[in-house]
Amino acid sequence: MSVLTRVATHQAARDEFFRSLRVLAGAPWELSRTVPGRLGRLATFLPSNNLLYSYVLFGVVPSLYTDRVLIRPSARVAETAMAVHEILGPAVREWGGNIDMRRVSQREFLDECALSDAVVFTGQPDNAEHVARRLPRESLLLSFGSGPNPVVLGPDSDLDTVCRTVLDARLYNSGQDCLCSDIVFVHRSIAHEVTSRLADSLRTVAVADRRDPRTRVSALVYPDAVADADSFLTEHREFVVVGGGTDVARNIVEPTLLHMPWNGSFHPPEFFSPVLLTMEYEDPAQIVEWLHTPEERERGMYVSTFGEPGLSGPRIATSTVCENQITFDVEDGNRPFGGHGPRAGNVRRSGEIQARPLLLSAEAARAGRGPVVRPRP
Known part of the structure:
Protein backbone atom coordinates (compact mmCIF):
# COMPACT_ATOMS: atom_id res chain seq x y z
CA MET A 1 0.00 0.00 0.00
CA SER A 146 -10.56 4.65 -23.34
CA GLY A 147 -14.00 6.19 -23.75
CA PRO A 148 -16.22 8.82 -22.11
CA ASN A 149 -18.30 6.20 -20.25
CA PRO A 150 -21.39 8.43 -19.93
CA VAL A 151 -23.88 8.02 -17.11
CA VAL A 152 -27.57 8.63 -17.83
CA LEU A 153 -29.85 9.66 -14.96
CA GLY A 154 -33.44 9.23 -16.08
CA PRO A 155 -36.69 10.57 -14.59
CA ASP A 156 -37.21 7.43 -12.47
CA SER A 157 -33.83 7.66 -10.74
CA ASP A 158 -33.49 7.31 -6.99
CA LEU A 159 -31.76 10.61 -6.27
CA ASP A 160 -29.91 9.55 -3.12
CA THR A 161 -28.47 6.51 -4.88
CA VAL A 162 -27.55 8.10 -8.19
CA CYS A 163 -25.86 11.13 -6.67
CA ARG A 164 -23.61 8.90 -4.56
CA THR A 165 -23.00 6.69 -7.59
CA VAL A 166 -22.08 9.59 -9.87
CA LEU A 167 -19.50 10.84 -7.37
CA ASP A 168 -18.03 7.33 -7.15
CA ALA A 169 -17.88 7.15 -10.95
CA ARG A 170 -16.10 10.50 -11.27
CA LEU A 171 -13.86 10.81 -8.21
CA TYR A 172 -12.23 7.36 -8.23
CA ASN A 173 -8.52 8.06 -7.66
CA SER A 174 -9.18 11.80 -8.05
CA GLY A 175 -10.67 11.08 -11.49
CA GLN A 176 -7.42 9.55 -12.80
CA ASP A 177 -8.87 6.41 -14.35
CA CYS A 178 -10.09 5.53 -17.85
CA LEU A 179 -13.29 4.11 -16.33
CA CYS A 180 -14.31 7.43 -14.79
CA SER A 181 -17.34 9.03 -16.41
CA ASP A 182 -16.58 12.16 -18.41
CA ILE A 183 -20.21 13.24 -18.86
CA VAL A 184 -23.44 12.68 -16.94
CA PHE A 185 -26.71 13.16 -18.81
CA VAL A 186 -29.51 14.24 -16.44
CA HIS A 187 -33.19 14.28 -17.36
CA ARG A 188 -34.71 17.76 -17.30
CA SER A 189 -37.26 16.79 -14.63
CA ILE A 190 -34.56 16.03 -12.03
CA ALA A 191 -31.70 18.21 -13.29
CA HIS A 192 -32.06 21.00 -10.72
CA GLU A 193 -32.25 18.63 -7.75
CA VAL A 194 -29.35 16.47 -8.97
CA THR A 195 -27.02 19.38 -9.66
CA SER A 196 -27.87 20.96 -6.31
CA ARG A 197 -27.06 17.75 -4.46
CA LEU A 198 -23.85 17.18 -6.41
CA ALA A 199 -22.74 20.76 -5.80
CA ASP A 200 -23.37 20.43 -2.05
CA SER A 201 -21.39 17.18 -1.94
CA LEU A 202 -18.45 18.55 -3.90
CA ARG A 203 -18.19 21.56 -1.61
CA THR A 204 -17.29 19.16 1.20
CA VAL A 205 -14.58 17.34 -0.80
CA ALA A 206 -11.16 18.73 0.04
CA VAL A 207 -7.89 18.17 -1.80
CA ALA A 208 -5.74 16.29 0.73
CA ASP A 209 -2.88 13.82 1.17
CA ARG A 210 -3.47 10.75 -1.00
CA ARG A 211 -2.11 8.49 1.76
CA ASP A 212 -4.96 9.44 4.11
CA PRO A 213 -7.73 6.78 3.96
CA ARG A 214 -10.35 9.57 4.14
CA THR A 215 -9.07 11.39 1.04
CA ARG A 216 -11.16 11.27 -2.15
CA VAL A 217 -9.22 13.89 -4.12
CA SER A 218 -5.50 14.62 -4.00
CA ALA A 219 -2.92 16.42 -6.09
CA LEU A 220 -2.82 14.80 -9.54
CA VAL A 221 0.07 12.62 -10.69
CA TYR A 222 0.03 13.92 -14.27
CA PRO A 223 0.86 17.60 -14.91
CA ASP A 224 -0.67 17.47 -18.38
CA ALA A 225 -4.04 16.46 -16.86
CA VAL A 226 -3.94 19.62 -14.73
CA ALA A 227 -3.06 21.77 -17.74
CA ASP A 228 -5.85 20.18 -19.82
CA ALA A 229 -8.40 20.72 -17.04
CA ASP A 230 -7.27 24.32 -16.65
CA SER A 231 -7.76 24.96 -20.37
CA PHE A 232 -11.20 23.33 -20.42
CA LEU A 233 -12.42 25.19 -17.33
CA THR A 234 -11.16 28.49 -18.69
CA GLU A 235 -13.01 27.94 -21.97
CA HIS A 236 -16.23 26.79 -20.26
CA ARG A 237 -16.19 29.06 -17.21
CA GLU A 238 -19.82 30.11 -17.74
CA PHE A 239 -21.00 26.56 -16.93
CA VAL A 240 -19.10 26.13 -13.65
CA VAL A 241 -21.45 25.56 -10.70
CA VAL A 242 -18.88 24.89 -7.99
CA GLY A 243 -15.10 24.69 -7.90
CA GLY A 244 -13.24 25.45 -11.10
CA GLY A 245 -9.91 26.40 -9.57
CA THR A 246 -6.57 24.92 -10.62
CA ASP A 247 -2.99 25.22 -9.40
CA VAL A 248 -0.66 24.00 -12.13
CA ALA A 249 2.42 24.44 -9.96
CA ARG A 250 1.03 22.07 -7.30
CA ASN A 251 -0.82 19.73 -9.71
CA ILE A 252 -4.17 20.55 -8.11
CA VAL A 253 -7.61 20.66 -9.71
CA GLU A 254 -10.43 21.56 -7.35
CA PRO A 255 -13.41 19.18 -7.27
CA THR A 256 -15.57 20.88 -9.89
CA LEU A 257 -19.11 20.68 -11.21
CA LEU A 258 -20.17 22.10 -14.57
CA HIS A 259 -23.73 21.96 -15.88
CA MET A 260 -24.51 22.48 -19.56
CA PRO A 261 -27.72 22.61 -21.59
CA TRP A 262 -28.25 19.95 -24.21
CA ASN A 263 -25.69 20.10 -27.02
CA GLY A 264 -25.69 17.05 -29.27
CA SER A 265 -22.47 18.11 -30.97
CA PHE A 266 -20.49 18.32 -27.74
CA HIS A 267 -18.04 15.47 -27.05
CA PRO A 268 -16.22 15.67 -23.73
CA PRO A 269 -12.49 15.17 -23.39
CA GLU A 270 -11.03 12.56 -21.07
CA PHE A 271 -10.63 14.72 -17.98
CA PHE A 272 -8.44 12.46 -15.85
CA SER A 273 -9.16 14.89 -13.02
CA PRO A 274 -11.99 15.59 -10.52
CA VAL A 275 -14.11 17.48 -13.04
CA LEU A 276 -17.77 16.45 -13.09
CA LEU A 277 -19.76 17.56 -16.12
CA THR A 278 -23.55 17.21 -16.30
CA MET A 279 -25.71 17.90 -19.33
CA GLU A 280 -29.49 18.20 -19.39
CA TYR A 281 -31.56 16.09 -21.78
CA GLU A 282 -35.30 15.72 -22.35
CA ASP A 283 -35.79 12.60 -24.48
CA PRO A 284 -33.75 9.35 -24.43
CA ALA A 285 -33.70 9.52 -28.23
CA GLN A 286 -31.22 12.37 -27.82
CA ILE A 287 -28.83 10.04 -25.99
CA VAL A 288 -29.24 7.32 -28.60
CA GLU A 289 -28.53 9.79 -31.39
CA TRP A 290 -25.48 11.10 -29.52
CA LEU A 291 -24.08 7.60 -29.01
CA HIS A 292 -24.50 6.96 -32.76
CA THR A 293 -22.46 10.01 -33.79
CA PRO A 294 -19.19 9.12 -35.57
CA GLU A 295 -17.14 10.47 -32.65
CA GLU A 296 -18.89 8.32 -30.05
CA ARG A 297 -19.08 5.23 -32.23
CA GLU A 298 -15.28 5.47 -32.47
CA ARG A 299 -14.76 5.58 -28.71
CA GLY A 300 -17.80 3.68 -27.46
CA MET A 301 -16.92 1.85 -24.26
CA TYR A 302 -19.62 1.76 -21.58
CA VAL A 303 -22.84 3.71 -20.95
CA SER A 304 -24.46 3.46 -17.51
CA THR A 305 -28.22 3.98 -17.21
CA PHE A 306 -30.30 4.69 -14.12
CA GLY A 307 -34.05 5.23 -14.05
CA GLU A 308 -34.32 5.66 -17.83
CA PRO A 309 -36.76 3.10 -19.33
CA GLY A 310 -36.10 4.48 -22.80
CA LEU A 311 -32.59 3.05 -22.88
CA SER A 312 -31.87 -0.66 -22.77
CA GLY A 313 -29.01 -3.01 -23.64
CA PRO A 314 -26.95 -4.92 -24.23
CA ARG A 315 -25.53 -2.32 -26.65
CA ILE A 316 -26.32 1.12 -27.98
CA ALA A 317 -24.20 1.81 -31.05
CA THR A 318 -20.73 0.65 -29.92
CA SER A 319 -21.24 1.21 -26.18
CA THR A 320 -21.92 -1.65 -23.77
CA VAL A 321 -24.96 -0.82 -21.63
CA CYS A 322 -24.69 -1.14 -17.84
CA GLU A 323 -28.14 -0.92 -16.29
CA ASN A 324 -28.14 0.42 -12.73
CA GLN A 325 -24.37 -0.02 -12.58
CA ILE A 326 -21.32 2.11 -13.17
CA THR A 327 -18.21 0.91 -14.96
CA PHE A 328 -16.43 0.01 -11.72
CA ASP A 329 -19.34 -2.27 -10.81
CA VAL A 330 -19.12 -4.32 -14.01
CA GLU A 331 -15.36 -4.47 -14.51
CA ASP A 332 -14.13 -8.04 -14.04
CA GLY A 333 -10.51 -8.85 -14.86
CA ASN A 334 -11.40 -12.45 -15.74
CA ARG A 335 -13.93 -11.41 -18.39
CA PRO A 336 -13.73 -9.32 -21.60
CA PHE A 337 -13.34 -5.60 -20.94
CA GLY A 338 -14.85 -2.58 -22.69
CA GLY A 339 -17.11 -1.89 -25.63
CA HIS A 340 -17.01 -2.05 -29.40
CA GLY A 341 -15.57 1.35 -30.31
CA PRO A 342 -12.28 1.01 -32.24
CA ARG A 343 -10.57 3.66 -30.13
Whole structure:
Protein backbone atom coordinates (compact mmCIF):
# COMPACT_ATOMS: atom_id res chain seq x y z
CA MET A 1 0.00 0.00 0.00
CA SER A 2 2.87 2.38 0.72
CA VAL A 3 4.08 1.84 -2.86
CA LEU A 4 0.67 2.18 -4.50
CA THR A 5 -0.18 5.38 -2.64
CA ARG A 6 2.74 7.10 -4.31
CA VAL A 7 0.46 7.44 -7.34
CA ALA A 8 -3.06 6.60 -6.07
CA THR A 9 -5.30 7.69 -3.24
CA HIS A 10 -5.47 5.24 -0.34
CA GLN A 11 -9.11 4.52 -1.18
CA ALA A 12 -8.29 3.67 -4.81
CA ALA A 13 -5.22 1.64 -3.85
CA ARG A 14 -7.25 -0.44 -1.41
CA ASP A 15 -9.89 -1.06 -4.05
CA GLU A 16 -7.18 -1.99 -6.56
CA PHE A 17 -5.63 -4.41 -4.06
CA PHE A 18 -8.85 -6.37 -3.61
CA ARG A 19 -9.69 -6.29 -7.33
CA SER A 20 -6.27 -7.81 -7.95
CA LEU A 21 -6.92 -10.58 -5.42
CA ARG A 22 -10.21 -11.32 -7.14
CA VAL A 23 -8.49 -11.66 -10.53
CA LEU A 24 -5.93 -14.06 -9.09
CA ALA A 25 -8.67 -16.12 -7.45
CA GLY A 26 -10.56 -16.23 -10.76
CA ALA A 27 -7.59 -17.11 -12.95
CA PRO A 28 -8.06 -20.94 -12.89
CA TRP A 29 -11.73 -20.48 -13.80
CA GLU A 30 -10.81 -18.00 -16.57
CA LEU A 31 -8.26 -20.33 -18.18
CA SER A 32 -10.60 -23.32 -17.93
CA ARG A 33 -13.18 -21.29 -19.83
CA THR A 34 -10.97 -19.62 -22.46
CA VAL A 35 -8.37 -22.43 -22.91
CA PRO A 36 -5.62 -20.19 -24.37
CA GLY A 37 -2.88 -21.47 -26.63
CA ARG A 38 0.68 -21.33 -25.37
CA LEU A 39 2.51 -18.05 -26.04
CA GLY A 40 6.27 -17.97 -26.28
CA ARG A 41 6.66 -14.27 -25.49
CA LEU A 42 4.28 -11.49 -24.49
CA ALA A 43 5.29 -7.80 -24.48
CA THR A 44 3.21 -5.43 -22.36
CA PHE A 45 3.14 -1.64 -22.17
CA LEU A 46 2.09 -1.12 -18.56
CA PRO A 47 -0.28 1.85 -18.06
CA SER A 48 0.55 4.70 -15.72
CA ASN A 49 -2.32 4.00 -13.33
CA ASN A 50 -3.71 0.88 -11.62
CA LEU A 51 -0.17 -0.47 -11.45
CA LEU A 52 -0.86 -3.51 -9.28
CA TYR A 53 -4.07 -4.45 -11.07
CA SER A 54 -2.42 -4.07 -14.49
CA TYR A 55 0.61 -6.07 -13.35
CA VAL A 56 -1.72 -8.91 -12.37
CA LEU A 57 -3.86 -8.66 -15.55
CA PHE A 58 -1.04 -8.35 -18.06
CA GLY A 59 1.81 -10.01 -16.18
CA VAL A 60 0.91 -12.55 -13.52
CA VAL A 61 -2.12 -14.25 -15.12
CA PRO A 62 -0.58 -14.39 -18.65
CA SER A 63 2.58 -15.94 -17.17
CA LEU A 64 0.45 -19.05 -16.58
CA TYR A 65 0.36 -19.65 -20.34
CA THR A 66 3.36 -17.65 -21.57
CA ASP A 67 7.02 -18.67 -21.45
CA ARG A 68 8.22 -15.09 -20.93
CA VAL A 69 6.38 -11.86 -20.16
CA LEU A 70 8.22 -8.60 -20.89
CA ILE A 71 6.82 -5.43 -19.30
CA ARG A 72 7.78 -1.83 -19.98
CA PRO A 73 6.52 0.54 -17.27
CA SER A 74 5.29 3.99 -18.17
CA ALA A 75 8.11 6.51 -17.82
CA ARG A 76 5.79 8.66 -15.71
CA VAL A 77 5.61 6.10 -12.90
CA ALA A 78 8.51 3.78 -13.68
CA GLU A 79 10.01 3.86 -10.19
CA THR A 80 6.69 2.93 -8.57
CA ALA A 81 5.99 0.20 -11.13
CA MET A 82 9.43 -1.29 -10.57
CA ALA A 83 8.74 -1.32 -6.82
CA VAL A 84 5.55 -3.33 -7.42
CA HIS A 85 7.57 -5.80 -9.52
CA GLU A 86 10.26 -6.09 -6.83
CA ILE A 87 7.56 -7.09 -4.32
CA LEU A 88 5.68 -9.57 -6.50
CA GLY A 89 8.30 -10.80 -8.99
CA PRO A 90 9.99 -13.26 -6.58
CA ALA A 91 6.65 -14.85 -5.72
CA VAL A 92 5.87 -15.31 -9.43
CA ARG A 93 9.26 -16.94 -10.02
CA GLU A 94 8.69 -19.38 -7.15
CA TRP A 95 5.93 -21.15 -9.06
CA GLY A 96 7.67 -20.97 -12.43
CA GLY A 97 6.39 -17.73 -13.89
CA ASN A 98 8.77 -15.54 -15.85
CA ILE A 99 8.11 -11.78 -15.76
CA ASP A 100 10.82 -9.38 -16.84
CA MET A 101 10.15 -5.67 -16.25
CA ARG A 102 12.57 -3.23 -17.87
CA ARG A 103 13.00 0.53 -17.87
CA VAL A 104 13.94 0.91 -21.51
CA SER A 105 13.16 3.42 -24.23
CA GLN A 106 10.08 2.93 -26.35
CA ARG A 107 12.29 2.29 -29.39
CA GLU A 108 14.15 -0.51 -27.60
CA PHE A 109 10.93 -2.05 -26.38
CA LEU A 110 9.38 -1.93 -29.84
CA ASP A 111 12.28 -4.09 -31.02
CA GLU A 112 11.29 -6.60 -28.31
CA CYS A 113 7.66 -6.34 -29.38
CA ALA A 114 8.59 -7.28 -32.95
CA LEU A 115 9.98 -10.58 -31.62
CA SER A 116 6.92 -11.34 -29.45
CA ASP A 117 3.93 -13.54 -30.19
CA ALA A 118 1.55 -11.02 -28.62
CA VAL A 119 1.67 -7.38 -27.54
CA VAL A 120 -0.57 -5.53 -25.08
CA PHE A 121 -0.70 -1.76 -25.54
CA THR A 122 -2.43 0.51 -23.04
CA GLY A 123 -2.50 4.17 -23.98
CA GLN A 124 -3.54 6.65 -26.62
CA PRO A 125 -5.06 5.02 -29.75
CA ASP A 126 -2.85 7.10 -32.04
CA ASN A 127 0.23 5.68 -30.32
CA ALA A 128 -1.17 2.19 -30.83
CA GLU A 129 -1.05 2.83 -34.58
CA HIS A 130 2.67 3.56 -34.28
CA VAL A 131 3.21 0.30 -32.38
CA ALA A 132 1.22 -1.68 -34.96
CA ARG A 133 3.42 -0.42 -37.79
CA ARG A 134 6.49 -1.84 -36.06
CA LEU A 135 5.09 -5.35 -35.68
CA PRO A 136 5.14 -8.30 -38.09
CA ARG A 137 1.82 -8.89 -39.83
CA GLU A 138 1.12 -12.10 -37.90
CA SER A 139 1.66 -10.54 -34.45
CA LEU A 140 -1.28 -10.37 -32.08
CA LEU A 141 -1.80 -6.81 -30.80
CA LEU A 142 -4.37 -5.88 -28.15
CA SER A 143 -4.90 -2.13 -27.82
CA PHE A 144 -6.72 -0.96 -24.70
CA GLY A 145 -7.91 2.63 -25.13
CA SER A 146 -10.56 4.65 -23.34
CA GLY A 147 -14.00 6.19 -23.75
CA PRO A 148 -16.22 8.82 -22.11
CA ASN A 149 -18.30 6.20 -20.25
CA PRO A 150 -21.39 8.43 -19.93
CA VAL A 151 -23.88 8.02 -17.11
CA VAL A 152 -27.57 8.63 -17.83
CA LEU A 153 -29.85 9.66 -14.96
CA GLY A 154 -33.44 9.23 -16.08
CA PRO A 155 -36.69 10.57 -14.59
CA ASP A 156 -37.21 7.43 -12.47
CA SER A 157 -33.83 7.66 -10.74
CA ASP A 158 -33.49 7.31 -6.99
CA LEU A 159 -31.76 10.61 -6.27
CA ASP A 160 -29.91 9.55 -3.12
CA THR A 161 -28.47 6.51 -4.88
CA VAL A 162 -27.55 8.10 -8.19
CA CYS A 163 -25.86 11.13 -6.67
CA ARG A 164 -23.61 8.90 -4.56
CA THR A 165 -23.00 6.69 -7.59
CA VAL A 166 -22.08 9.59 -9.87
CA LEU A 167 -19.50 10.84 -7.37
CA ASP A 168 -18.03 7.33 -7.15
CA ALA A 169 -17.88 7.15 -10.95
CA ARG A 170 -16.10 10.50 -11.27
CA LEU A 171 -13.86 10.81 -8.21
CA TYR A 172 -12.23 7.36 -8.23
CA ASN A 173 -8.52 8.06 -7.66
CA SER A 174 -9.18 11.80 -8.05
CA GLY A 175 -10.67 11.08 -11.49
CA GLN A 176 -7.42 9.55 -12.80
CA ASP A 177 -8.87 6.41 -14.35
CA CYS A 178 -10.09 5.53 -17.85
CA LEU A 179 -13.29 4.11 -16.33
CA CYS A 180 -14.31 7.43 -14.79
CA SER A 181 -17.34 9.03 -16.41
CA ASP A 182 -16.58 12.16 -18.41
CA ILE A 183 -20.21 13.24 -18.86
CA VAL A 184 -23.44 12.68 -16.94
CA PHE A 185 -26.71 13.16 -18.81
CA VAL A 186 -29.51 14.24 -16.44
CA HIS A 187 -33.19 14.28 -17.36
CA ARG A 188 -34.71 17.76 -17.30
CA SER A 189 -37.26 16.79 -14.63
CA ILE A 190 -34.56 16.03 -12.03
CA ALA A 191 -31.70 18.21 -13.29
CA HIS A 192 -32.06 21.00 -10.72
CA GLU A 193 -32.25 18.63 -7.75
CA VAL A 194 -29.35 16.47 -8.97
CA THR A 195 -27.02 19.38 -9.66
CA SER A 196 -27.87 20.96 -6.31
CA ARG A 197 -27.06 17.75 -4.46
CA LEU A 198 -23.85 17.18 -6.41
CA ALA A 199 -22.74 20.76 -5.80
CA ASP A 200 -23.37 20.43 -2.05
CA SER A 201 -21.39 17.18 -1.94
CA LEU A 202 -18.45 18.55 -3.90
CA ARG A 203 -18.19 21.56 -1.61
CA THR A 204 -17.29 19.16 1.20
CA VAL A 205 -14.58 17.34 -0.80
CA ALA A 206 -11.16 18.73 0.04
CA VAL A 207 -7.89 18.17 -1.80
CA ALA A 208 -5.74 16.29 0.73
CA ASP A 209 -2.88 13.82 1.17
CA ARG A 210 -3.47 10.75 -1.00
CA ARG A 211 -2.11 8.49 1.76
CA ASP A 212 -4.96 9.44 4.11
CA PRO A 213 -7.73 6.78 3.96
CA ARG A 214 -10.35 9.57 4.14
CA THR A 215 -9.07 11.39 1.04
CA ARG A 216 -11.16 11.27 -2.15
CA VAL A 217 -9.22 13.89 -4.12
CA SER A 218 -5.50 14.62 -4.00
CA ALA A 219 -2.92 16.42 -6.09
CA LEU A 220 -2.82 14.80 -9.54
CA VAL A 221 0.07 12.62 -10.69
CA TYR A 222 0.03 13.92 -14.27
CA PRO A 223 0.86 17.60 -14.91
CA ASP A 224 -0.67 17.47 -18.38
CA ALA A 225 -4.04 16.46 -16.86
CA VAL A 226 -3.94 19.62 -14.73
CA ALA A 227 -3.06 21.77 -17.74
CA ASP A 228 -5.85 20.18 -19.82
CA ALA A 229 -8.40 20.72 -17.04
CA ASP A 230 -7.27 24.32 -16.65
CA SER A 231 -7.76 24.96 -20.37
CA PHE A 232 -11.20 23.33 -20.42
CA LEU A 233 -12.42 25.19 -17.33
CA THR A 234 -11.16 28.49 -18.69
CA GLU A 235 -13.01 27.94 -21.97
CA HIS A 236 -16.23 26.79 -20.26
CA ARG A 237 -16.19 29.06 -17.21
CA GLU A 238 -19.82 30.11 -17.74
CA PHE A 239 -21.00 26.56 -16.93
CA VAL A 240 -19.10 26.13 -13.65
CA VAL A 241 -21.45 25.56 -10.70
CA VAL A 242 -18.88 24.89 -7.99
CA GLY A 243 -15.10 24.69 -7.90
CA GLY A 244 -13.24 25.45 -11.10
CA GLY A 245 -9.91 26.40 -9.57
CA THR A 246 -6.57 24.92 -10.62
CA ASP A 247 -2.99 25.22 -9.40
CA VAL A 248 -0.66 24.00 -12.13
CA ALA A 249 2.42 24.44 -9.96
CA ARG A 250 1.03 22.07 -7.30
CA ASN A 251 -0.82 19.73 -9.71
CA ILE A 252 -4.17 20.55 -8.11
CA VAL A 253 -7.61 20.66 -9.71
CA GLU A 254 -10.43 21.56 -7.35
CA PRO A 255 -13.41 19.18 -7.27
CA THR A 256 -15.57 20.88 -9.89
CA LEU A 257 -19.11 20.68 -11.21
CA LEU A 258 -20.17 22.10 -14.57
CA HIS A 259 -23.73 21.96 -15.88
CA MET A 260 -24.51 22.48 -19.56
CA PRO A 261 -27.72 22.61 -21.59
CA TRP A 262 -28.25 19.95 -24.21
CA ASN A 263 -25.69 20.10 -27.02
CA GLY A 264 -25.69 17.05 -29.27
CA SER A 265 -22.47 18.11 -30.97
CA PHE A 266 -20.49 18.32 -27.74
CA HIS A 267 -18.04 15.47 -27.05
CA PRO A 268 -16.22 15.67 -23.73
CA PRO A 269 -12.49 15.17 -23.39
CA GLU A 270 -11.03 12.56 -21.07
CA PHE A 271 -10.63 14.72 -17.98
CA PHE A 272 -8.44 12.46 -15.85
CA SER A 273 -9.16 14.89 -13.02
CA PRO A 274 -11.99 15.59 -10.52
CA VAL A 275 -14.11 17.48 -13.04
CA LEU A 276 -17.77 16.45 -13.09
CA LEU A 277 -19.76 17.56 -16.12
CA THR A 278 -23.55 17.21 -16.30
CA MET A 279 -25.71 17.90 -19.33
CA GLU A 280 -29.49 18.20 -19.39
CA TYR A 281 -31.56 16.09 -21.78
CA GLU A 282 -35.30 15.72 -22.35
CA ASP A 283 -35.79 12.60 -24.48
CA PRO A 284 -33.75 9.35 -24.43
CA ALA A 285 -33.70 9.52 -28.23
CA GLN A 286 -31.22 12.37 -27.82
CA ILE A 287 -28.83 10.04 -25.99
CA VAL A 288 -29.24 7.32 -28.60
CA GLU A 289 -28.53 9.79 -31.39
CA TRP A 290 -25.48 11.10 -29.52
CA LEU A 291 -24.08 7.60 -29.01
CA HIS A 292 -24.50 6.96 -32.76
CA THR A 293 -22.46 10.01 -33.79
CA PRO A 294 -19.19 9.12 -35.57
CA GLU A 295 -17.14 10.47 -32.65
CA GLU A 296 -18.89 8.32 -30.05
CA ARG A 297 -19.08 5.23 -32.23
CA GLU A 298 -15.28 5.47 -32.47
CA ARG A 299 -14.76 5.58 -28.71
CA GLY A 300 -17.80 3.68 -27.46
CA MET A 301 -16.92 1.85 -24.26
CA TYR A 302 -19.62 1.76 -21.58
CA VAL A 303 -22.84 3.71 -20.95
CA SER A 304 -24.46 3.46 -17.51
CA THR A 305 -28.22 3.98 -17.21
CA PHE A 306 -30.30 4.69 -14.12
CA GLY A 307 -34.05 5.23 -14.05
CA GLU A 308 -34.32 5.66 -17.83
CA PRO A 309 -36.76 3.10 -19.33
CA GLY A 310 -36.10 4.48 -22.80
CA LEU A 311 -32.59 3.05 -22.88
CA SER A 312 -31.87 -0.66 -22.77
CA GLY A 313 -29.01 -3.01 -23.64
CA PRO A 314 -26.95 -4.92 -24.23
CA ARG A 315 -25.53 -2.32 -26.65
CA ILE A 316 -26.32 1.12 -27.98
CA ALA A 317 -24.20 1.81 -31.05
CA THR A 318 -20.73 0.65 -29.92
CA SER A 319 -21.24 1.21 -26.18
CA THR A 320 -21.92 -1.65 -23.77
CA VAL A 321 -24.96 -0.82 -21.63
CA CYS A 322 -24.69 -1.14 -17.84
CA GLU A 323 -28.14 -0.92 -16.29
CA ASN A 324 -28.14 0.42 -12.73
CA GLN A 325 -24.37 -0.02 -12.58
CA ILE A 326 -21.32 2.11 -13.17
CA THR A 327 -18.21 0.91 -14.96
CA PHE A 328 -16.43 0.01 -11.72
CA ASP A 329 -19.34 -2.27 -10.81
CA VAL A 330 -19.12 -4.32 -14.01
CA GLU A 331 -15.36 -4.47 -14.51
CA ASP A 332 -14.13 -8.04 -14.04
CA GLY A 333 -10.51 -8.85 -14.86
CA ASN A 334 -11.40 -12.45 -15.74
CA ARG A 335 -13.93 -11.41 -18.39
CA PRO A 336 -13.73 -9.32 -21.60
CA PHE A 337 -13.34 -5.60 -20.94
CA GLY A 338 -14.85 -2.58 -22.69
CA GLY A 339 -17.11 -1.89 -25.63
CA HIS A 340 -17.01 -2.05 -29.40
CA GLY A 341 -15.57 1.35 -30.31
CA PRO A 342 -12.28 1.01 -32.24
CA ARG A 343 -10.57 3.66 -30.13
CA ALA A 344 -11.85 2.11 -26.90
CA GLY A 345 -10.23 -1.24 -27.64
CA ASN A 346 -9.33 -3.46 -30.56
CA VAL A 347 -7.37 -6.52 -31.56
CA ARG A 348 -5.16 -6.80 -34.66
CA ARG A 349 -3.73 -9.82 -36.38
CA SER A 350 -2.87 -10.71 -39.97
CA GLY A 351 -3.93 -7.30 -41.22
CA GLU A 352 -7.38 -7.43 -39.61
CA ILE A 353 -8.61 -5.00 -36.95
CA GLN A 354 -11.62 -5.94 -34.84
CA ALA A 355 -13.11 -3.76 -32.11
CA ARG A 356 -14.65 -5.72 -29.26
CA PRO A 357 -14.41 -6.22 -25.48
CA LEU A 358 -10.96 -7.65 -24.78
CA LEU A 359 -9.59 -10.45 -22.62
CA LEU A 360 -6.02 -11.53 -23.30
CA SER A 361 -6.48 -15.24 -22.61
CA ALA A 362 -9.50 -15.36 -24.95
CA GLU A 363 -7.52 -13.66 -27.73
CA ALA A 364 -4.62 -16.08 -27.17
CA ALA A 365 -7.13 -18.92 -27.61
CA ARG A 366 -8.39 -17.40 -30.87
CA ALA A 367 -4.81 -17.05 -32.10
CA GLY A 368 -4.37 -20.79 -31.63
CA ARG A 369 -0.65 -20.74 -30.90
CA GLY A 370 1.00 -23.88 -29.52
CA PRO A 371 -0.49 -26.59 -27.30
CA VAL A 372 -3.59 -25.96 -25.25
CA VAL A 373 -2.88 -24.69 -21.75
CA ARG A 374 -4.41 -26.45 -18.79
CA PRO A 375 -4.75 -24.30 -15.66
CA ARG A 376 -2.34 -25.03 -12.85
CA PRO A 377 -3.82 -26.06 -9.52
